[in-house]
Amino acid sequence: MEPTSSPDSRRRFLRQAGLSAALAAVAGPAVALPFTETTSPMQYDDQKKLGFAIVGLGKFAQEQMMPAFKDCKHARITALVSGSPDKAKKLAAEYGVEAKSIYSYDNFDSIKDNPAVDVVYIVLPVGLHAEYTVRAAKAGKHVLTEKPMANTPEDCQKMIDACKKANVKLMVAYRAQYEPFNLDAIARIRKGELGKVMQITADHGRIVDPTGDKADTWRIQKKLAGGGSLMDLGIYSLNATRYLTGEEPVEVTALEMSDKADPRFKEVEDRIHFTLRFPSGILATCTSSYSTEGVKRYRVFGDKAWLDLDPATDYYKHNMTIGDKDGERKISLKEGNQFAAELDHMAECVLQNKTPKTPGEEGLKDIRLIMAIYEAARTGKKVKV
């Protein structure tokens, strides 16, 4: 299916995203920046669209990601992988995917013979990301996988190794790192607009309800979800503290509270609060919850000003405020399609043979930190990382 948005609006958005990304790469004086843009002057076919196979046609794939392809410059859907043939057939008709490019989970490996597929995008429950990444790499396809990367650091490493061995790209779908408000927040921090950053608070939560939302049934199963609210939602707080500071935490503490009489929390945790200490002395306090109403926000406190993003990691709604001794001001920015920007980044990395901004190693770092947070909560002790 060809994009329906006008070339002008696409160009405008990409120009805007590129400008914010360039700003994001302006390093501050004190910290090294692990998060840099990979835009390169290298020549490539500016008109080329790579073929993406969508693995797992669930809620997020159908409601957010598949519709976003219409705004992509370099990505289009060319194959579907599903356990439900009727659903796949219906979506194939909607997105113009050929019948021969519909796969089941059993015959997925034969995707290696499909030249229309360049990238496999894995939108399955977390516990299946590693298996499908390894199978996609063996089929010689580049891999984009949803967050969190996998259940364990060992699985993340297996995914990285498999992609390296097959000489294919591996990217983790950290959409917030492709989203204009978050990129703008990073740029302002790097330019020193807040002064010296001292602390961050970040909160992510929503009510998990497997009786109401089918997508929540696997989220309360340890084998499929890897963990509870921390894996699913707290990861947004954690990842944000890392891209906002440009530093890696050195120490974590944590507290967990889960009502074990609640059937939702038999296998996975409900609430977890964690604190991170960064090398420059920045402290971050984060909360993650499966039993409180929706929140997705952070606030960065400097010695000159603070920056608030609430919501910070929504799909289409962001709200930035900056405050200092003279008062508060709202920052007006245009919303962008972060999903399309993320998909186009993956495609551009393949087309230009560049390393993605959020490679497998980035996903592994978060999963290692998540394991340290779980350990701190379990032992009640500080954990050095």
Ligand code: NAD
């Ligand atoms: P979902 O349950 O709606 O979709 C999962 C899909 O996997 C379904 O189509 C299901 O049929 C399929 N599936 C295959 N094997 C399965 C199995 N053994 N058990 C259960 N389902 C199986 O879930 P979702 O909310 O769409 O999440 C899918 C992925 O997307 C997860 O990795 C999740 O973390 C990620 N996600 C990311 C964001 C984001 O903002 N980046 C938002 C939501 C979900």
